[in-house]
Amino acid sequence: MRAIQIVTTRLSSCLRPIRFELVSSSSSPRLFSNSRRLICTAAATKSNGGRSGSIVAPLVENEEVQKIDVNPPKGTRDFAPEDMRLRNWLFNHFKEVSRLFGYEEVDYPVLETEALFIRKAGEEIRDQLYCFEDRGKRRVALRPELTPSLARLVIQKGKSVSLPLKWFAIGQCWRYERMTRGRRREHYQWNMDIIGVPHVTAEAELISAIVSFFKRIGITASDVGFKVSSRKVLQELLRKYGVPENLFGRVCIIIDKIEKIPIDEIKKELGSTGISEDAIEQLLQVLSVKSLDDLEDVLGGAGEAIADLKQLFSLAEKFGYSEWIQFDASVVRGLAYYTGIVFEGFDRKGNLRAICGGGRYDRLLPTYGGDDIPACGFGFGDAVIVELLKEKNLLPELGQEVENIVCALEKDLQGAAATVATALRSKGQTVDLVLESKPLKWVFKRAARINARRLILVGKTEWEDGSVSVKVLSSGEQFQVKLNDLE
Numbered sequence: 336m337r338a339i340q341i342v343t344t345r346l347s348s349c350l351r352p353i354r355f356e357l358v359s360s361s362s363s364p365r366l367f368s369n370s371r372r373l374i375c376t377a378a379a380t381k382s383n384g385g386r387s388g389s390i391v392a393p394l395v396e397n398e399e400v401q402k403i404d405v406n407p408p409k410g411t412r413d414f415a416p417e418d419m420r421l422r423n424w425l426f427n428h429f430k431e432v433s434r435l436f437g438y439e440e441v442d443y444p445v446l447e448t449e450a451l452f453i454r455k456a457g458e459e460i461r462d463q464l465y466c467f468e469d470r471g472k473r474r475v476a477l478r479p480e481l482t483p484s485l486a487r488l489v490i491q492k493g494k495s496v497s498l499p500l501k502w503f504a505i506g507q508c509w510r511y512e513r514m515t516r517g518r519r520r521e522h523y524q525w526n527m528d529i530i531g532v533p534h535v536t537a538e539a540e541l542i543s544a545i546v547s548f549f550k551r552i553g554i555t556a557s558d559v560g561f562k563v564s565s566r567k568v569l570q571e572l573l574r575k576y577g578v579p580e581n582l583f584g585r586v587c588i589i590i591d592k593i594e595k596i597p598i599d600e601i602k603k604e605l606g607s608t609g610i611s612e613d614a615i616e617q618l619l620q621v622l623s624v625k626s627l628d629d630l631e632d633v634l635g636g637a638g639e640a641i642a643d644l645k646q647l648f649s650l651a652e653k654f655g656y657s658e659w660i661q662f663d664a665s666v667v668r669g670l671a672y673y674t675g676i677v678f679e680g681f682d683r684k685g686n687l688r689a690i691c692g693g694g695r696y697d698r699l700l701p702t703y704g705g706d707d708i709p710a711c712g713f714g715f716g717d718a719v720i721v722e723l724l725k726e727k728n729l730l731p732e733l734g735q736e737v738e739n740i741v742c743a744l745e746k747d748l749q750g751a752a753a754t755v756a757t758a759l760r761s762k763g764q765t766v767d768l769v770l771e772s773k774p775l776k777w778v779f780k781r782a783a784r785i786n787a788r789r790l791i792l793v794g795k796t797e798w799e800d801g802s803v804s805v806k807v808l809s810s811g812e813q814f815q816v817k818l819n820d821l822e
């Protein structure tokens with residue numbers, strides 16, 4: 336009760352007095368919208384049958400109890416320890432691949448100015464924006480993607496950075512999406528981008544990084560492939576039909592919707608931009624082309640689109656991932672800023688939406704007022720890949736892992752156990768210290784649950800001799816060791 340009195344004294348300076356009472360932690364409801372009801376676990380207090388007792392401030396008279404919804408908002412997720420283990424496993428692979436390729440990690444705020452994301456009308460991402468006015472009357476938005484923030488930072492750094500930049504980031508993105516399998520309202524995206532390289536060597540390296548990632552987690556070329564195309568294919572066609580350059584982004588966005596809305600709608604939307612019927616027919620015909628040879632027949636041998644794509648396929652051979660990629664003119668991508676090669680990772684069974692996607696966006700920096708610097712990159716979400724791993728039975732089994740569990744055999748050896756834990760931790764060992772008097776059966780159960788390798792018991796006789804008992808849990812081997820020799 337001493338601790339409780341101290342808290343009461345500290346809080347007595349608050350405007351309104353707060354009192355505390357003891358309740359069982361199993362009482363319901365445990366969480367209240369009113370923050371003045373305080374719950375804290377008090378190990379020393381008498382429990383009434385369940386777990387340890389809790390101290391709870393009673394409601395002030397006439398105060399209402401509002402039971403909260405314990406689920407997070409629709410489309411968002413909690414990450415309980417078991418989810419966090421999977422997330423960390425995934426992110427560690429993202430980071431390790433990026434490190435192997437020599438990329439530097441960056442990050443940006445989740446909250447950006449809204450203007451950063453307002454580009455071409457019709458972009459789906461624009462309509463999915465979580466945006467609002469802050470208290471300073473500024474229009475802000477939760478980022479739906481990382482690329483505009485990257486462009487902003489590159490422009491801000493200006494001449495102080497030397498090109499090319501190879502950056503990676505892992506960040507949470509927000510989109511008010513219709514929820515489907517693997518599509519959520521919040522997701523994390525791994526991005527790798529190269530700023531300052533105008534050649535297809537950059538795109539080829541980026542795809543190689545994604546392939547490395549897939550291989551690390553057990554995904555093969557028979558599970559996943561990349562559809563590759565170039566927006567220059569459309570650009571060259573539009574030019575041929577005299578369609579003005581400024582319509583290019585808009586046309587790409589319309590075409591990207593081909594699998595989502597009826598073809599007549601698409602034709603109508605394309606027609607509304609002023610493109611002739613002939614051009615529309617030709618565009619739609621080109622989109623069904625699935626080989627570079629056929630594309631050459633349609634576009635003629637010359638032209639940047641064919642040259643870029645040929646180089647990419649040749650580099651894919653050298654990087655060693657030819658079997659992963661295929662040409663598919665229907666890949667256009669839904670973001671207005673892409674200008675050249677575009678690619679998407681897809682599952683070969685066709686059950687899931689795009690696993691990842693990216694491409695070249697040489698004109699994005701200038702559209703924000705920056706220098707004309709070429710750029711390309713990709714985004715890889717954390718949701719679809721988990722669905723795929725589940726489907727393939729490739730999800731790792733990740734338990735909690737603490738190397739040692741340290742337990743005092745008597746209450747008055749709790750301090751000694753703390754000394755042992757500190758010594759081990761200072762040597763880099765992970766330690767779960769048992770903080771209460773518990774029967775050995777409980778300690779063994781806990782050791783198994785946290786996958787401890789060793790149980791370290793602090794007993795009176797051994798401790799008087801400066802030693803502890805060590806039990807290796809896998810073999811059952813047990814021995815005594817001086818604290819100083821404990822590694």
Ligand code: HAM
Binds near residue numbers: 512517519527696
């Ligand atoms: P994006 O295709 O919009 O591209 O998104 C990239 C990836 O993020 C998708 O392939 C998917 O894995 C994941 N993703 C997107 N939206 C959701 C969602 N609602 N729920 C779950 N996962 C999602 C971009 O965002 C570009 N900025 C990528 C980029 C980087 N291009 C160049 N650099």
